[in-house]
Structure formats: C-alpha cells, structure tokens
Amino acid sequence: MPGRIALAVAALAAWCPPAAIAAETLAIRGDVLHTMAGPPIADGVVVIGDGTITAVGPAATTPVPEGAKIVRGAFVTPGLVDAHSVVGLAGYLNQPQDQDQLDTGEAIQPELRAVDAYNPQERLIEWLRGFGVTTVHTGHAPGALVAGQTMVVKLAGASVEEATLVPAAMVAVTLGDAARPASDADGKKSPGTRSKAVAMLRAQLVKGQEYLRKRGLADETKRPDRDLRLEAVARVLARDWPLLVTADRAADIASALRIAEEFNVRIVLDSAAEAYLLVDRIKAAGVPVVVHPTMRRSGGGGETENLSFETAATLRKAGIPIALQSGYESYVPKTRVVLFEAGLAAAHGLSFEQALAAITIDAARIIGVADRVGSLEVGKDGDVAIYDGDPFEYTTHCTGVVIDGRPVSNGPR
C-alpha cells in the first residue's frame, strides 16, 4: 500500500470510538432469547459487563454476577442492524439545511466522507432506536453516479466520534435513472444516458489505477500530487471499500456485475428490485444484496415498479447473502424502520430466523461489523433489543434497547 494511503488509513482509524465508559453489569433475561449464533434459547439470559457480552445461555445454567441489574422481557434479540440507511445525514425536517445525503455538484465524488455530515442528535435516530435498531450503515444517498462514502454507526453517543463503528465502509454508486442530473439547465449534462454513466465510472476507475501506478513510481518526482478523489478510488481498487451499487433494473444490476468483474472490485448490490431476474448471475458473482425495503413504493412507473415482497426470500433461497434496509425516503415517512421491513419479508417467504438474520447477523456480515455486533455472543458488544412478543408482529412493542451495555430506550414502542 502506498505510504500516503496508509497514512490516510491511520487517520481514519482515529475515528474509531473510544472504549465504552464502564457501564453497570446488566443481565437481560428473555422467555425466548434469539442469539443468532445457535438455536433460540427458552428462558435465556445474556450478561453484559463493561459494555461487552460476558455470558449467554439458559437462565438455569448461566451465572449472573452479584449486583447485576436484571431486565426481563418476553423476546430478546441482538440489537438490530440496518444494512443501509441515510439516517443522520438526511434529517427529519426534509429542509435544505438538514439534507446532507447528496451533493449534486458533480457526478462522481467518492471523496465525500459520511463522518463529516453525520448528526448523532438527529431526531430520527432516537425514533429508530426505539424499535430496537442499534447499528446502522448510513451515509451518502442514491442519486448521483458516485455520491460519496458510507459509514457504520451505533445509534448512541453525543458526537460522531462516539457513534462511529466504521468511519468509511463503502462508496455509494447509483446506476439507472437516478444517476442522471435532475436538470440540464444548470450545465450538469452528464451522465445523460446509462452508457455514459458506466463509461464515466469506468474512466474514473481507470484514473484510479493510473494514480496507484504512478504513486508507486520509484522516482518520487514523478509521483502525482495527493488527490482525495483518487485516494478514495484507490481504496475501492484495493478492495478495502466495496462499491454499494444502487441498481433496480435488471440491466443496471448487470452493469454493476460487469464493472465488478472488469476492475476486480468488491460490490454490494443495493435495492435491486429486479434481482429475481438475475439470480444465477448474482450468485455466480458472489455478490451480497441489500434488498430494497420490502415496503418500498412500486407505483408511478419508476425503476422499482417491478419490485416484489418476495425478493428477499427468492434470493435467500438461492443462497445469495442478503440483508434488509430502511433505505432512503425523499418525503414522508422520512425513514422506514428495518424491523417492519423484515416482518413483511418474513410474511413473504423468509423464515422467522432468516428474516431476523437479515437485520442482525447477516446484515452485520455484509457491512463488515460481524465481529462486533449482530449476534449475542461472548466478546461482542452488549447491544440488545427486547420485545413483549414476536418482534415482527405489528402489535408487539419494543420494551427496551441496550447499546454497549447501557439502556438507551425503555419503550414501549
């Protein structure tokens, strides 16, 4: 890795959150405990000390330390993981001053960092947390060919530094209608077609390859100046950061796979309304899919007109890694809740465990944080959601949420 890029990595590493401030020992006991690391445990308990899970198992055989605070619930799961959102960047008021998810000044801006825009005080964060969501992959939104970077946050902490789990996770790419500038009048005419969009993206990746090559030249005087945009592209080419490619039409999904193959970059397909038409190709490419919100709108003749409530199940059945998401909403509601999206997917072909995995451990794997969150296992972060019944039923309530061992919501919601 070229020296300056290594420096950049070191700088970004500084964003990682400080060790959790000591929290009291917590024991959460559930009539049913879904660890997502084995079969559900009847009358199970998860013990959290100093923000980290120290024990999980049947209440009868799992010792709970003296003085631990005991919380009881009917249904206990890992804190939910939302595999793609824009919360914290796209504010709830939906006014120009709180919309930081998309800059349309240029078509390709992979240098835009999510950490520079994430607002941990945004009201929708508290809203999502109230339903049991504890980790979110958020950042720049679909709507530009390359919109910027994404990040992974915990839905806690007063500052972005405290909230950050991964400061730069992926680079958001959009293929299809949405990648085209809204207006020709302001002079931003490209990309005007799908072919142009792919050509521009390929050209940028080629530039990144050239940048990497020249930055490695033995003669220092011949190395190009540092360039933030090309540094970000280099991280993609180095397979450090996947491209999160939002593509709904089958043709655009195919374009994404073509680019991934040509440049040997990692991609995660996002939304992918027509993914069911390309199951074999997606599977062969080994690409995970963050399926559109199950309830995403299909009317209006847009690119999602062919979406199906059953897509998550279709892909999962084929063995393609999937996760669910709350997605980006341009109007009301300003965010969806991934719990509800998973519930409807569970009603349309996913098993209960598969649907829960799509918003816990499977989501954590796809966004690269499965070593920290997504399941209730010793050594992982003490992130827990508690419900008074089947979490997917509409009339169930979330009665408690814990992040890093600290109660952050008492519900019921």
Add this chain to the structure above:
Amino acid sequence: MCGRRNAADNRGVPTLRATLLLMMFVLAGGTGARAEAIAFLGGRVIPIGRPEIDCGAVVVRDGRIVAVGAAETTDVPPDAERIDTRGQVVMPGLVDTHSHVGGGQGGDGSGPVQPDVRILDSINVRDAGFRKCLAGGLTTLNIMPGSGHLASGQTVYVKLRRAGTIDELLYRDADGRPLGGLKMANGTNSQKDPPFPGTRGKSAALVRQKFVQALAYRDKLARAAGDPEKAPDRDLELESLVEVLDKRRIVHHHCHRADDILTVLRLREEFGFDAVLHHVSEAWKVAPQIAKSGVGCSVIVLDSPGGKIEAADFSLVNGAALEQAGVPCALHTDDPVTDSRLFLRTAALAVRAGMSREKALESVTLAGARMLGLGDRVGSLDAGKDADIVVLSGDPLSVHTKVLRTYVEGRKAFDREAPEDRLFAVGGFGASRDQQAEPCCIGPARGTTR
C-alpha cells in the same frame, strides 16, 4: 361445522358444490347461469360495530348482504353457493377515505381555489393500483386531488368494481349524480408564489372570501326562485361551494399542524359545512377541541415522523388519542404514501400505539364509510348493505395474514390463488403496468376471477 378445514373436508366440498352447481344450472334454465346467492360459512366473522362471531355465516343475494349471524342459526338458501371459510376471517371490504390511486389530477397552477375541477375527469381505471387495492381488501375509495391548493377540486367516491371506465366505478346519489367531496388544504403545501397564498392568514382569507361569494350566489339563486330572468349566471366554482354550504358535499380537509386543524374548525364554524380532517399529524395535541367540534378525523399512520416540517410532530398515538377523546376516527392510506395492500397494517400499528382493536378495525371500514356519507351502504356486514366482503387467512392485525379473496357486490374481484391476481398482491414483473380494460357487467360469472 366450525374449526379448521382438513383434507377430508376438502374432498367433500367439491362434491357438494358440484351438486349445487348442477341444481343452479337446472334452476336457471341452462346456459349463462350464475349463483344468485352466496353463503360464507364457518369463518370468524367480524361484522364491525358488534361482537365478532367465532363460527359465522354471511349470506349474500344479488350483491347485497341478506343475513349475518352464527353459522348454526343462520338460514342458508338452498340455491346458495356455499363458500367454506373455516379457519379464515370474514370482514367487510375496507374503506379508504383518502387515496390517490389512478393518477387523477385536480386543479392546475392557475389559482389556489378550484372547486369546479372534478378528479373523476382524469382517473385512469386501468392503473394497476386499483388491482393492488383489491389485493389489500379495499372495496371503496375516496379518490382525492392533491394538497397543493386551498381547494384542489372535487373528490370522487368509487366502488372497486372490475370495470373499464370511471363511470362504472362511481357511487351515485338517488338522482344518479356522482358522489364525492371537496378536497381542501391548508398549511405549507398550498403556499407558493402568487396567485397562491404566501401565509396561513392569507390562505384562510382567500378561502373565506370564496365562501362569502358562494353565500351571495346562493342567496341570489334563492331570491330568483327559479326565475331565469333573475337568476345569476351559472358558476361552476360557486355551485360546488354551494353544495358544500348545503352539506351536500363534504369537505375533506388536509391539515397537519394543530393550529391548522383549529383553523379548519374555525372556518367550519363560520360557514357551517360538513368536514373531515385528514392526516392530522398533530391531532394528539388538540384532541379535546376536535371532540368538541364533533368533526371526524381521517388519520394517516406513518413509519416515522418528518419528511416535511408539518409532520415533524407526527405520532403513532393519534388513533388512540382521538378514540380516548371520543372523536370519530378513520384511517387512510394516502396511497402512494402508504401502500393500499397494507391498509390493515395501518390499523394494526394504531393498535400498537394504544387504539382498541374494535375501533381500529372500525376505522378502516365503517368509520370511513360514515365520513363519506356511505355508512348506510357499506362498511359493515349488515343485512341490506352491499356485499363488499374480504376473506382473510387469519387475524386482520397479524403481519402474516393475507387477503385471500375480495368480493365487490358479491362478485369475486380478487383471488390470491389466481396467478394474475397474486401478482398484484406480492408484486413482481409487470405488477405496475396498466391493465387491459374490462367491460362492465358481462364476462366474469360470480365466484370467478375473470
């Protein structure tokens, strides 16, 4: 009779049905026969407005409900097609008080008050959205123009018959005139550059001025007493508002913020029209004042607050707060804001936030029907009402429950087992394409999909 079906039962049913069909064929004198009567037997019946019946019967004849009761005690006509609904739930077709399905448009950019514009002149009944509505168990809609005007036009109440023209979907009054309300709005959506209002005060003033004109127009008409020499020139805008003043046309008023809600109540007090308050994001802040006015609310349930400033304080507790205050409460989809296929989910989320099950189910059926002035025709399973019926796979408030079949006036309009209908229920390739026109009143025999 009751309980779950089993394989043995299923084997028995076709035999019985075949016998009945043969009887009907003979009775009808040969070709073109179709069942005049249908009986839904053995399911859990949720009539709305009275207790649920564990093992119920709903009997339909000629598109109307003729009997609802316990299966054991309800007479089933010998010629009735018997539909086994054991293990299923039977409830009235859902009534959506606020929908935008069909791509209809109201007023244009020429001005903020356009009560003469009729949305029925612009609805595409081939829109796949109508099929999705049936897949969600909806049978009656109030299709509304948008909220970008103080008065954006006349709404239309439609019955989701499978038909090719809007005229075949209309609810009509005794004189055959299409029924609908008037869509009005206040708050920010209708504020823009002149001639539109720039403030809330201006918005109210423009509306009041127009109603004052309508009062004068009505007075002139009354004074003319039918004498064409004295009558004022006919004015479609004022005519529509006179219908509102005469309580022959209900105002369906978009409003979110508490102060906007109170402004509608103030205008209503001044001019004496019938109104339903729609969306009402901040109803929970002024529930007692709404209760005092006697006005009903049609509430939206969203997955989050925000998306616009006025919905910043949206709360899921609106349904519960209004129920507690004694305010008549319906729910709506505002499709495409929420998906018509998931209308029952809206009721379930209201229950999550504290509304009673009974009132929540009423809010997607009878309460909405009453707010459209159709409470005597639809919204509950009662003898004499239209046979708009939904058969569900399970409890209406469960995420796992599916709409199995939807009947409109006794005619099956959606059947989840039919692949072309299932496409609209779950989505997939082509699920949003315009549908072929279907001629009214010929073709599908009752009990079949096409």
